[in-house]
Amino acid sequence: MIDVEKIRRQFPILERKVSGRQLVYLDNTATSQAPLSVVEEIGRIYRGHRANVHRGVHTLSQEMTALQEKSRDKVREFINAQSIEEIIFTRGTTESINLVAASFGQRFREGDEIILTVMEHHANIVPWQLLRERTRIKLKVVEINEKGEIDLEQYEALFSEKTVLASFCHVSNVLGTVNPVKEMIATAHRHGVPALVDGAQASPHIKIDVRDLDCDFYVFSSHKMYGPSGVGILYGKRELLESMPPWQGGGEMIAKVTFNHTDFADLPFKFEAGTPDYIGIAAFSKAIDFINETGLGNIERHELELARFAEEGLRNIDGIRIYGEAKDKGPVISFLLAGVHPYDLGLLLDKQGVEVRTGHHCAMPLMDRLGIPGTVRASFAVYNTLDEAKRLISAVETAASILK
Numbered sequence: 001m002i003d004v005e006k007i008r009r010q011f012p013i014l015e016r017k018v019s020g021r022q023l024v025y026l027d028n029t030a031t032s033q034a035p036l037s038v039v040e041e042i043g044r045i046y047r048g049h050r051a052n053v054h055r056g057v058h059t060l061s062q063e064m065t066a067l068q069e070k071s072r073d074k075v076r077e078f079i080n081a082q083s084i085e086e087i088i089f090t091r092g093t094t095e096s097i098n099l100v101a102a103s104f105g106q107r108f109r110e111g112d113e114i115i116l117t118v119m120e121h122h123a124n125i126v127p128w129q130l131l132r133e134r135t136r137i138k139l140k141v142v143e144i145n146e147k148g149e150i151d152l153e154q155y156e157a158l159f160s161e162k163t164v165l166a167s168f169c170h171v172s173n174v175l176g177t178v179n180p181v182k183e184m185i186a187t188a189h190r191h192g193v194p195a196l197v198d199g200a201q202a203s204p205h206i207k208i209d210v211r212d213l214d215c216d217f218y219v220f221s222s223h224k225m226y227g228p229s230g231v232g233i234l235y236g237k238r239e240l241l242e243s244m245p246p247w248q249g250g251g252e253m254i255a256k257v258t259f260n261h262t263d264f265a266d267l268p269f270k271f272e273a274g275t276p277d278y279i280g281i282a283a284f285s286k287a288i289d290f291i292n293e294t295g296l297g298n299i300e301r302h303e304l305e306l307a308r309f310a311e312e313g314l315r316n317i318d319g320i321r322i323y324g325e326a327k328d329k330g331p332v333i334s335f336l337l338a339g340v341h342p343y344d345l346g347l348l349l350d351k352q353g354v355e356v357r358t359g360h361h362c363a364m365p366l367m368d369r370l371g372i373p374g375t376v377r378a379s380f381a382v383y384n385t386l387d388e389a390k391r392l393i394s395a396v397e398t399a400a401s402i403l404k
Ligand code: PMP
Pocket: 029, 030, 091, 092, 093, 094, 095, 121, 123, 124, 169, 171, 172, 173, 198, 200, 201, 221, 232, 362
């Protein structure tokens, strides 16, 4: 059990008002709020430790480097990776996937095939399209059923001699579907194909064990996990990362440079050119502490209870249609009100202090597949309350009575 009121006291932003009403923040899928421990850690580092990492012999640089590397080990432990060499810091999930496309993608040849799913975020579509322009690879897309679940038979049928990668989300940011990624990874491996998992929507809610999953790459973002923005993670199996060329050149990623030749640094630094967001990275460790102390099991149970309650309440409103009815579903509700554009509904909710996301959610191919321009999306975090779920329902009722 969790004490939500105690948790909320760690998130002062939740006390603010929007449109004269107490804020109800339900856009956690886009970015969750950060607890005081994260905010204060950023301030503490700015006040007392800020210096560039891995550069100086001086005390501040040594301290800052230690803070950053402590965070790397915390991330390693959080996802049960074998070694810190497998944890690459990036700017976010998007950059992590671009890194894999730019580096691992160099071995792909014309006609090679990548398997994606129709529910992917643009971050797991566009980098492969950019690669396709350079190397003429092919993209194959797995369909979903009416509930928003992946068609596993079709998925398996898409593998061929030419398949070089399967890349799919763990949890859909629109439908909330929790994909059977362990099974999907095993299928890929049976065909001798590596698998990349976009865990942006899973890492805040579900225990990730990359060794148990046996994924080849796993990517996620700090800002969706109560951590600072501008920090992402690429986990990759060591032997794969070792076999991959650097994707950006610059300081930090080298061992020796002459004008004729450069020897690259060892992992993980080979993939971390330039000055990273070392303060964000260091403060991310406090977000992981927050999640560990609260307990992922407790977090998931609480969020799902709220989401199921809100979904039930919304279903009772005339004209509401819910998108995403998977058996295994995260704390995300995408919905539409018949005859009402999602933006109009979103604006009326904002006027009542309820912050939800509207639009295509960076998943336009999925919107096309569903035959809609977008949805309204409410998503829950551990600090949300039953009262807030009720506020969502009544705000939608009020909006419906105005718009109809
Ligand atoms: N993949 C999924 C499933 C997401 O939900 C998001 C964020 N909405 C991303 C990728 C991109 O994450 P970021 O913007 O942090 O790079």
